[in-house]
Amino acid sequence: MTGGGAIPLIHASGDPFAVGHAHGRALAGPLRAFLDDSLCRLNKVMQEPVSLDGLLPSIAAYRASVTAAVPALADEVGGLAAGAGIGLDEAWLLQLRREIMGYRKVPTGGDCTTYARNGAGGPVLAQTVDLNGDLDDYLSVLRVARTDLPGRRSLVLSFGGLLGYLGLNSDGLAVGLNLVLGGDWRPGVPPYLAIRHLLDSAGGVTEALEILRGLPLASSRTLVLCDRERVVHVEILGEELRVVEGRVAVHTNHFLHPDFVPDDEINVFARNSSVRRLKAADAGLAALPPGAGAEEHFGLLSQSPICVPDRGNIRAERTVAAVVMLPDAGELHVRPGDPSLSGTQVFSL
Known part of the structure; x- marks a missing residue:
């Protein structure tokens, strides 16, 4: 689809x-x-x-x-x-x-490419969403305003009833994610729900990191967080977190922090794909001007190898959506399915 x-x-x-x-x-x-x-x-x-x-x-x-x-x-x-x-x-x-x-040590073509930056032009967080199961037909956006959290609103991308996947809030925090494989997956707070909790509870990256450190997370992931002051990626492995900060964060599906690299369970075929997408996203983002708009970011997200095509196998990951978040503007821009084939839909706080 x-x-x-x-x-x-x-x-x-x-x-x-x-x-x-x-x-x-x-x-x-x-x-x-x-x-x-x-x-x-x-x-x-x-x-x-x-x-x-x-x-x-x-x-x-x-x-x-x-x-x-x-x-x-x-x-x-x-x-x-x-x-x-x-x-x-x-x-x-x-x-x-x-x-x-769980996680399977099998070849894969992709599993999300995510990047963020701030500075001149304002903060932006953009990513592909690569999933198996042909889930683009169950895509939705939640505009959440909880009365027990007055003044804070969130826009959340969701699939098939998930309370959270990725999104931004009215305080200017945006959160994206990547799958990374390692450690023991166990009962705890699934990262998707953790992201929703951060959007509900955090006014920015600093507060989000404090909250994240207190959660019993269920499985390995990388979260990419940005606001107008900070850009970080957080690698999660078991009970350990590693935070890397800069003006730019680019991440795919292999661990980057040297503490976690030895425990990476990604197979060689998937790692090759992950490395290719990381290099393409890093170079492509560097080529975009600071004031690049959402459509220019979608141009990058639509390119191979960042965009993973449908190979006709429901078990294989493919790009089922691409997202550009503009936290200062309170806007979530989404292209459903293959972003090179679909138009942009804009959701605003």
């Missing part, structure tokens, strides 16, 4: 349960269809089949960890279930889908 249709925008406000309820009510039909499609397509991309009953112990363990660490998001999952008319365990499964997939 090219995913070129209009992306649903969901206005969600109130307390956490009400925010989840609005999200679930708006997408009740699609979420039911997603769950019924080979258990949110898990059984189309995993080597061994899974069932909801078989996953219940894992779901319970993750749910307990999230509830202890970020109870507001647990309440929001409850609201999502009620609004969509799905079971509570099903609503949690939507949040845990990537954790259940």
Whole structure:
């Protein structure tokens, strides 16, 4: 699919349960269809089949960890279930889908290329979203205004009922991510939910880093954070974090910090792809003028090898969206599907 249709925008406000309820009510039909499609397509991309009953112990363990660490998001999952008319365990499964997939040491063509910079022209964070499962048909944007967090609003890119994936908030914080592979994946706060928690709770990069250090994170990732003052990437491996700061951050899918490189579980084929995309993004960003607009950034994100084409294999990662975030303007620019084939949709706080 090219995913070129209009992306649903969901206005969600109130307390956490009400925010989840609005999200679930708006997408009740699609979420039911997603769950019924080979258990949110898990059984189309995993080597061994899974069932909801078989996953219940894992779901319970993750749910307990999230509830202890970020109870507001647990309440929001409850609201999502009620609004969509799905079971509570099903609503949690939507949040845990990537954790259940785990990581496979198999060749891959891509898994997100992310960069950020600030300075002249203002801050920008841009990335491709490379996923398997053909998920561009379940793309949505949440505009969140929680009444228990007065004055802070967020725009969140979501897939298939996720409370969080990437986004920006009204304080000028933007957060993107990359998959990196290493360490033990275990019950904890999934990085997608951690990103949503940062957007709900942090006024900028400095506060986000303090919050992140206090979360029991479930799995390895790199987060890229920027505001008008700071640009960092944070590599997560087990219980350890490494923060690298500069005016520019560029990251793909292999560890860059020397402390973590020996523990990288990426296979050689995927690493070669990751290195190629890193070099292309680094060079392409350096060539863009400081005041480059969103469309110029999409021009870079649409180029090979940064944009990963559809090879007709649902198990293979491909670019299912590209995003340019302008935190100062409070704007989230999205091209669904292959960004070289789709137009830009703009969402504003």
